[in-house]
Amino acid sequence: MAMFESLSEKLTNAFARLRGKGKLTESDVSDAMREIRMALLEADVNFKVVKEFVAKVKERAIGQEVMETLNPGQMVVKIVYEELTALMGGENAKLEIAERPPTIIMLCGLQGAGKTTHAAKLALKLKKEGKKPLMVAADIYRPAAIKQLEVMGQKVDVPVFSMGDKVSPVEIVRGGFTYAAENHRDVILVDTAGRLHIDEELMGELQQIKSVLNPHEILLVVDAMTGQDAVTVAEHFNEKLGITGVILTKLDGDTRGGAALSVRQVTGQPIKFVGVGEKVEALEPFHPDRMAQRILNMGDVLTLIEKAQEQIDQKQAEEMARKMMKAEFDFEDFLEQMRAMKRMGPLQDLLKMIPGLGAQMKDINIDEKEMAHIEAMILSMTPKERRHPDIINVRRRERIAKGAGRPIAEVHRLMKQFEQSKKMIKQLGVMDKMMKKKGKGKGFPKLPGLGGGFPGPFGKR
């Protein structure tokens, strides 16, 4: 269906006729903005949020960045993707845990959003982290809601406090608080009844619960399939309660999930978790970059970014190449590269973008954990050590290992690998020079430390 033609395709088409013009005018960019607007609306991002967003992207697009590049369409996609990711906030925000227990977490939201299920999922997650949660059944309205929470409690083996459906929710949470204290439960999860954000009476009830409990987290549970109304709902709940975060549910469906952007935008609060199934384990941290890709419906977004990246990185890569040929390459450079990669999202996807590597890297399996260890070790070096790896003697290695909390053997390995790759890079550099002399080949944009020679965290599957 034409409707699902991806944004990148549309943008590429929109810009195709501009090719060779050299400079983008405001009206050229407007065409592209129309496509972006449509794509976001189709993904259910709220109308007003789209307006603001597009204005922002437009500003960036008519700027310097775009005009310098060869393919403005790709560049604009990149800007949209970056802005979307940025807008949806920092990489997975964590739950606020009280210094003095109990930590109190309250779940609220519209009817049918998934509060009860997510109370149980959170309870399980916290239990696995060594906490002793208690769930409190404060939905006295929906038939069998209490029973539902009790069954879920059994499933995850977490106690459920209830007082039946004849007692007010405010009384119930008071009782739950006392029960938690007496039974040494250190997290209290309150499951509240679903309600409309415009129901004054029931919203008042939530405010009362809040003032009684003083929760550390008030999480708004939002169905990922929500349409334009997500903004109104989030605004109301936030205004009345001051929410601290969002759980986005039912993301295992095929919705594009534009509500994520809307809710984040109007509340300013982070999406902390996403629900990805009916099973009690189906809870994941939220990743803004993945959500951005999903909203844009662009399986090929990364490919496009790759191309755009190729152009941007050219200068940077040349500088790097110069350093390498002089064998100046040090741990600072290495760290910089690693961080650049991290910022750009999941490594697997990123590898495909590495200029000059692309396809051949496809079967390579990356251990992100090991990457984190390497980073920790480099960070434990002093700036001087990073710039002059030669001075890193055994005593220094011991200190680095301790600082990074890694075994000394790993530091030895890192040093060895670094030396090897440096050597290899130098050789490559020489080769590259020769190639250039012969007038063949392109620059030298291979990413150091990642090419064939550097074993480290990259092993074949």
Added chain:
Amino acid sequence: MGFFDRLKEGLAKTKAALVDKVTSIMTVFRKIDEELFEELEEALIQGDVGVETSMKLVESLRKEVRARGLKNGEELLPVMKELVADMLGSEVEPLMMAPSGPTVILVVGVNGVGKTTTIGKLAHHLKEDRGLSVMLAAADTFRAAAIDQLMVWGERAGVPVVAQGEGADPAAVAFDGVKAAREQGYDVLLIDTAGRLHNKVNLMEELRKIKRVIQKEVPEAPHETLLVLDATTGQNAVQQTKLFKEVAGVTAIALTKLDGTAKGGVVVAVCDQESVPVKYIGVGERIDDLQPFDPTAFVDALFATGKV
């Protein structure tokens, strides 16, 4: 209280919330110009009608304006409303009833849209307003306490519930229900099913099986397959309808939660692209909060300005 009154009541509750939504469509004393068309398109999009269908509607509107030679802004909105209502199918179709034996209605939809609640309300409506004898079957054997929930609704509506335990084969429960309804001479059997996302192949296959099994007892069953859609849902409702229709042969839609601030405009796109009629709407959690669908009233609410 009629649907529109109830909606008005609901809208009154929303106070300022709604006011800024569509009030901008001031059509009086205005010329018909590009800006006005744009505002109407925006109103549709903000009501979840979706970009594609909204553009299509505005295109038709332009044609009508030309054909009828309209000039004044205030003439525009009524034509727009007409076009939307046309898309929704201006006739309100009643439920299909079996010529003899029990009418079997299979209720399906994604998680949390209001299937069980709608069944409770529908049982009440069919019994009280149409004097039919109604039976329920608890074929959501998956979600915790779903059976208890339906039992409560059975009690409220004063109708019997056929059930097995949690974890039982839903097709077997549905079969029991159809058999009991036929043998005991009930007019209508409403089958509750577990919520399932339409992209889960296994769960959708389960629906196919339920249908197959009840057809062993009553070959024409189900006489209606009612898809419950949540008015809060955005464009995904089109995909839901498409897939539930493919697998379960959806014949009608119930649109719930219209008592909130969501307009439920996605059903316009659903009717346009999937041609499944809306037959009922849910406007609250009480037993009498179900109304037959009225396209004209729905469209009025879609363009409502909060001052209704």
